[in-house]
Amino acid sequence: MGGSWLTGWRHVVLCGWRWSYAGSVTRTGEGVEPFLRLWSRGTGSAERGLRRLGTWGRRRMTQDFTSQPPRRTKRTNPFTRAQEEDWRRRNKTVLTYVTAAAVGMLGASYAAVPLYRLYCQTTGLGGSAVAGHASDQIETMVPVKDRIIKVTFNADVHASLQWNFRPQQTEIYVVPGETALAFYKAKNPTDKPVIGISTYNVVPFEAGQYFNKIQCFCFEEQRLNPQEEVDMPVFFYIDPEFAEDPRMLNVDLITLSYTFFEAKEGHKLPVPGYN
């Protein structure tokens, strides 16, 4: 008998929680009973609650428990009770799984950022969604001979850098799909070795996406010894799809502009990639 009372207490605790939540007023067993009787006509859970509290009321109050006839519904059947317990256990399992899945999703969304970075570093995609578009494309691309584009070159130097940096040709005429070479020249007139780092810009903005550099001298520190002069090549091509873009119909001039900065400790250049 003790076992059944224990289970009874457990159900009471559950119900006590439920009732105080719903009613927001804690009532004694006496006050609750008529209320429960009203409710008992409604939902089935209340009926269950009624049965539980009925037990409790019988336990706590010294009232005659005959006033409330014990309900001999099929819910007092030990089989249904076991089934309910089974349902409750299964519900708890499902709830645990769902919560675990939700927490897992949250964690995965946080972990996705470094994982993607790692993936890009290993596969070398570096931000572009298409893999290997460069070397295969260069091999197979066909120059579009009827679209001649003039590429002008511009060279800039940051105020603190004392290099003489200039292009060796002011312009060059290329066609899309053809690789082209261009040269810049830089001289260090000072008596100290200077390290510079450069970035580039392409105007007009929309044409910049078709301007592909195979190799150049940008984004890496370049060291010039005192009084040294070097040639800096840029090997590039314009994507043949340039000729098929309707927005590029009127574009005949592309300007490539390089700017050199002095590479100082802690100086951060807008270098592309994952930094």
Place this chain on the structure above:
Amino acid sequence: MSTAMNFGAKSFQPRPPDKGSFPLDHFGECKRFQEKFMKCLRDNHFENTLCRNESKEYLQCRMERRLMAQEPLEKLGFGDLIGGKSEARDKS
């Protein structure tokens, strides 16, 4: 270029070069080829198509002197120049 006030517009995103950066030619080992190329450009009114041979030679010089990673010339877009050298000569 767009002004600094233009927050909504896309800004230019510089992309790293496909094959990285050229090491500097501190000793001028390929300067001769470079001068040949520049002369060719100046003679041909800066048309790149006519000076592709010279640019190929410059890059070959760089590759020989370890100033550039070895690459088959097709991958650099000089596929038509390898087989038919005379073809390029005829064009220019």
